[in-house]
Amino acid sequence: MNDITNEQLEIQLLLEAIYIKYGYDFREYSLAHTKRRLEYRCGIEGIKNYAEMQHKVIHDANFFEQLLLDLSINVTEMFRDPWFYKKVRELVIPHLHTYPFLKIWHAGCSAGQEVYSMGIILHEESLKERAQVYATDFNESILEKAKKGIYPMDLIRQYSANYQAANGSASFSDYYTADYDHVIMKNVLKDKVLFTPHNLATDGAFGEMHVIFCRNVLIYFTRELQNRVFNLFYDSLIPGGFLCLGSKESLRFADIADKFELVSEPEKIYRKKRGR
Amino acid sequence: MSCNNIHYRAVVIGASAGGLAAVGAILAELKSTFCIPILLAQHISPHVESHLATHFAAKTALAVKEAEDKDPIKRGSLYIAPSNYHLLVGFDGCTALSIDPPVNYSRPSIDVLFESAADYFGNELIGIILSGANSDGAAGLKKIKQRGGLTVVQSLDSAEVKTMPQAAIEAANADHILSLKDIGHFLNTICEC
Numbered sequence: 001m002n003d004i005t006n007e008q009l010e011i012q013l014l015l016e017a018i019y020i021k022y023g024y025d026f027r028e029y030s031l032a033h034t035k036r037r038l039e040y041r042c043g044i045e046g047i048k049n050y051a052e053m054q055h056k057v058i059h060d061a062n063f064f065e066q067l068l069l070d071l072s073i074n075v076t077e078m079f080r081d082p083w084f085y086k087k088v089r090e091l092v093i094p095h096l097h098t099y100p101f102l103k104i105w106h107a108g109c110s111a112g113q114e115v116y117s118m119g120i121i122l123h124e125e126s127l128k129e130r131a132q133v134y135a136t137d138f139n140e141s142i143l144e145k146a147k148k149g150i151y152p153m154d155l156i157r158q159y160s161a162n163y164q165a166a167n168g169s170a171s172f173s174d175y176y177t178a179d180y181d182h183v184i185m186k187n188v189l190k191d192k193v194l195f196t197p198h199n200l201a202t203d204g205a206f207g208e209m210h211v212i213f214c215r216n217v218l219i220y221f222t223r224e225l226q227n228r229v230f231n232l233f234y235d236s237l238i239p240g241g242f243l244c245l246g247s248k249e250s251l252r253f254a255d256i257a258d259k260f261e262l263v264s265e266p267e268k269i270y271r272k273k274r275g276r
Numbered sequence: 277m278s279c280n281n282i283h284y285r286a287v288v289i290g291a292s293a294g295g296l297a298a299v300g301a302i303l304a305e306l307k308s309t310f311c312i313p314i315l316l317a318q319h320i321s322p323h324v325e326s327h328l329a330t331h332f333a334a335k336t337a338l339a340v341k342e343a344e345d346k347d348p349i350k351r352g353s354l355y356i357a358p359s360n361y362h363l364l365v366g367f368d369g370c371t372a373l374s375i376d377p378p379v380n381y382s383r384p385s386i387d388v389l390f391e392s393a394a395d396y397f398g399n400e401l402i403g404i405i406l407s408g409a410n411s412d413g414a415a416g417l418k419k420i421k422q423r424g425g426l427t428v429v430q431s432l433d434s435a436e437v438k439t440m441p442q443a444a445i446e447a448a449n450a451d452h453i454l455s456l457k458d459i460g461h462f463l464n465t466i467c468e469c
Contacts, residue, residue, distance in 0.1 A: 032392045036388070036392070037376075076375075246375075250345075
């Protein structure tokens with residue numbers, strides 16, 4: 001047990017060094033996940049232990065940039081869990097039609113697949129022109145990818161299948177331009193989106209959101225950090241605003257759980273209650 | 277109630293092709309007094325909702341549930357990795373889910389479960405590899421062995437598909453190679469309440 005404890009200590013010190021030196025806070029990320037990511041980089045670079053990694057992180061900013069990519073959660077797809085998007089169309093969209101102006105926040109948007117999925121729905125539901133969409137991630141190079149909206153062609157087949165399964169009414173190819181082995185998402189899906197850095201671990205609330213999407217991000221956080229983020233979302237939503245989580249995430253550990261109502265359990269769609 | 281033998285605190289099971297029947301057969305052998313938690317990574321298509329929990333609940337007295345994020349790992353319970361998510365054991369002793377890229381083309385990956393469980397439970401862990409058509413789990417079983425845990429592999433002649441047990445036997449130099457029936461008996465003798 002002793003060497004495991006020492007290993008944990010070394011990881012904590014590494015994360016502390018990253019926070020002090022670069023301002024990125026992974027100290028309240030779930031340790032089992034973080035360790036896997038770090039092990040992956042150790043294997044590639046032939047680094048023997050986390051103390052050695054700490055030294056390298058402190059003295060080599062390029063190495064840190066690489067590690068930052070390793071530590072971000074960049075796995076997603078367009079219309080991931082198509083049944084979720086079906087439910088959004090069915091239960092959330094009708095409410096959005098009642099507002100003259102809409103604000104939507106994709107928190108932890110990674111490379112933007114979710115932003116474009118929802119962008120397509122807003123476009124098809126004629127809601128896009130009255131929407132302002134915020135797409136945020138702490139990792140600025142991922143955010144840059146999201147902004148460009150360029151994806152490898154070999155992923156498009158899965159994305160198209162997901163889109164159809166989510167009751168898409170057009171052809172998915174209407175929304176991108178193909179260029180050799182990549183596709184680029186059309187500008188009509190980007191012109192209402194502001195891509196901007198935001199760190200859920202350290203930054204504050206956004207105002208007056210009608211919908212917040214944060215899917216498959218919170219599973220990487222400790223309960224304490226999850227709780228902080230749920231409070232952040234609560235403060236950012238208008239009364240009656242919707243919070244959409246990943247299918248395996250829930251508000252069960254949040255101290256503000258009773259200030260939300262569950263709109264749909266399997267899809268983990270919640271709604272901020274009205275009143276005080 | 278307390279365990280006669282408190283040495284082992286958890287069992288992890290990895291299974292792929294042919295695993296449904298194999299896991300079912302082991303569960304059927306377990307006495308109702310079996311009390312240490314089991315975590316299962318069974319390969320399953322990422323595009324369907326998993327019905328494994330319902331399937332296995334009918335075969336065992338253990339409390340069966342599809343693992344959620346941050347479930348405290350309790351005695352007498354079977355936790356099943358959801359389809360399209362990795363299942364890990366966190367350093368807080370709770371389950372953790374992730375959508376990190378597939379490992380060995382698999383999500384859930386047996387290696388991911390086994391390696392994280394080995395980190396947390398150390399030598400108080402039993403790892404079991406069952407029938408399957410790839411080599412996922414071999415590295416994980418090896419790590420369990422390195423941490424001093426107990427390693428068990430389904431015997432090749434009893435496995436519906438031998439590739440996975442074969443790979444695990446070669447990688448980890450398993451402590452026990454047993455038929456399904458014997459795995460069940462063995463677990464009963466290791467821990468009884």
